[in-house]
Amino acid sequence: MKNGQRYEPLTVPRRMILGPGPSSASPRVLRAMSLPIIGYLDPAFFDLIDELTGMLGEVFKTEQRAFSVAGAGSAGMEAGLVSLAQPGDTVIICSYGHFCERQIIMGERLGLNVVPLRTEWGRSMDPGVLIDALKQHPETQLVVAIHAETSAGTIHPIAEFARIAHKAGAMFMTDVVTSLAGCELEFDEWELDFAYSGSQKCLAAPPGISPVAMSERALDYIRNRSKPPTSWYLDLSLIADYWGKDHVAHHTAPVSMIYGLREAVGMALNEGLETRWKRHEANASALRAGLEALNLELPISKGDRLDQLTIVKLPKGVDDVKLRAQLLDEYSIEVGRGLGKFAGEVIRIGLMGESCVPANVFALLNALEKTLPEHGFEVGSGAAAAAASAQLVKNPSPLFTG
Amino acid sequence: MKNGQRYEPLTVPRRMILGPGPSSASPRVLRAMSLPIIGYLDPAFFDLIDELTGMLGEVFKTEQRAFSVAGAGSAGMEAGLVSLAQPGDTVIICSYGHFCERQIIMGERLGLNVVPLRTEWGRSMDPGVLIDALKQHPETQLVVAIHAETSAGTIHPIAEFARIAHKAGAMFMTDVVTSLAGCELEFDEWELDFAYSGSQKCLAAPPGISPVAMSERALDYIRNRSKPPTSWYLDLSLIADYWGKDHVAHHTAPVSMIYGLREAVGMALNEGLETRWKRHEANASALRAGLEALNLELPISKGDRLDQLTIVKLPKGVDDVKLRAQLLDEYSIEVGRGLGKFAGEVIRIGLMGESCVPANVFALLNALEKTLPEHGFEVGSGAAAAAASAQLVKNPSPLFTG
Structure with a gap:
């Protein structure tokens, strides 16, 4: 302790987080984060992860493997790349955004024979x-390939x-960090081999754990590849074995993050996935109506754009x-910056999970209406709120429950 | 939701965790885990990690780099191995326990030229x-080399x-998962190059984040090696850059885990590191006195044994x-199993951080006194509690504050 300083309990500012993520966590999820610790080999904890395995399967819509990687969404990304191909193997990485480029960097570091397939940012490939x-x-x-590219919307x-x-004859791996629980995703029906997500977007849990789904075929591949993945920590077969029925010890599990993830997934299932997808669509529509009433340009076309994240x-x-x-x-509102080709040219507005409610749409539109003229861009008075409200009357947001 | 099932708020059993870890988290830390999320690029969050950087430096006793890896202690382990050596490099791994063997497995997967240096389990090398x-x-x-080997005590x-x-002419990397904040550790004075720890042992935070310290020499090595580490997620130079003054974006930071770690480190510094080490020594001494009064054999000799973890x-x-x-x-008490060469032959009793108080020593001794005779091992009535109490009168535990 320097100079007798005493560290008082932490406080943090109250934010309205409307960026690309993390987004806010639900109060019920935050409460679960503060439950007492139990051991990661405790039978009561095994009951919890068995329950969560089934719940994750419902969210991913899979009867195959569903579990979580103990790290950020980027840990899920690297776990897939290190587990599903060996050094020297040809891996095609579709690239239409910043996070695709991260996959390429990771793949190249791992010694994969990466074939980047670059197409235009801001358009569906x-x-x-x-x-x-x-x-x-x-x-x-x-x-x-990435399902929902948040850098390009x-x-x-x-x-x-x-x-x-x-x-x-190739396997298929995808990033569903921003799409899971925010729009349609059908792991089994779409015959995906591996999908990784994040906890901190449409699931409304804190960041730091990556829910994933994996096909039995992918698991067989990992178990039978000629050399094991170079990473022990991110070897998806070892993680699957801990989450599987034998609960084979691997690293210490992130107990509190798993509490939070369980609670968030439970809330999503209580709400109903289709209702949750609709909530993302309705609030994004209202936001877009308001932004257009401010004469702002939304560069991503209707068929290509996300509801979870709007590029302005x-x-x-x-x-x-x-x-x-x-x-x-002035408003304690966070919105996201542009990345890569869009750096400095756009802002990114996220409406995800807990943050995806009409109140936040109106608060942000009001803040923009007040702020933009101070930056030299004239907007009509009240037009944005009126347009968003009209849109929500026509196409209401389901009440956020769970 | 299957069959209209509604997921009610999670509850977990109340445990006295006296195993090798995770150990219990302090209520003040658990409270911090439930604070609202703020963005990982928010200036308020940068203030928090700047403060935490200094605090971690105090705990590791370093003026060099201190930060955290977003994963379990095993992620810190792998981050060191992937960052501080290149495939083909000779790496000597001292091995006298289960977690040393994990380092060897990781090193071999990474393509390092691992030279295992195996010595007897249960003795200092x-x-x-x-x-x-x-x-x-x-x-x-x-x-x-591992500082405190919990599998062998x-x-x-x-x-x-x-x-x-x-x-x-070699660098030196060490595992301080169980030692940090539980016994003497002097990163700078001992000229360590990299030390990784866990949050869930003597620091009394939830598991899932790995506090680390790194020398400037090690950072220079990573920045100048001929090829970057094969892992992007665990590249210590990229993580150090996010924690450094420019806060260069890397993966999304585990916001709640960082809240919890900050609170736990603050409590350790409020208590005072020397007082905390003494608390671990005093309670372990009382536990050992009680176990010996039960005629149990403590196979690790005085000069070699840990206070944080007692092998019985x-x-x-x-x-x-x-x-x-x-x-x-029957008692909701968790103790640890034997691992590796000690599997089935020992139990491991941890007294770490929040769990390291006299009340827990007495509760466990009482449970053993009642239980062991039912397994055919006769013990004297009340002798264990008497011996532990006498030891604590002679050598009292500091009151756990913070």
């Missing part, structure tokens, strides 16, 4: 591009990508950093 | 063994190991699994 690439690389072991037809990959083009002359700082300082 | 190994392997890049002279490694030899005929199950079912 045409499946024909993948068909062509697989013709050129018939030796491909694994195809990787786009959704991609992963069910079709998976069919194309399988037809060419910054009007000429509006400084990204200053605008976001003002929203944070 | 003689530094002469390391001197000899380094003579045989002058090309050694890294020496790895032993402490090892890592300051001396570090001196020997440096003299031979099971009397002939006492079944490990049945005894532990009875303690859990």
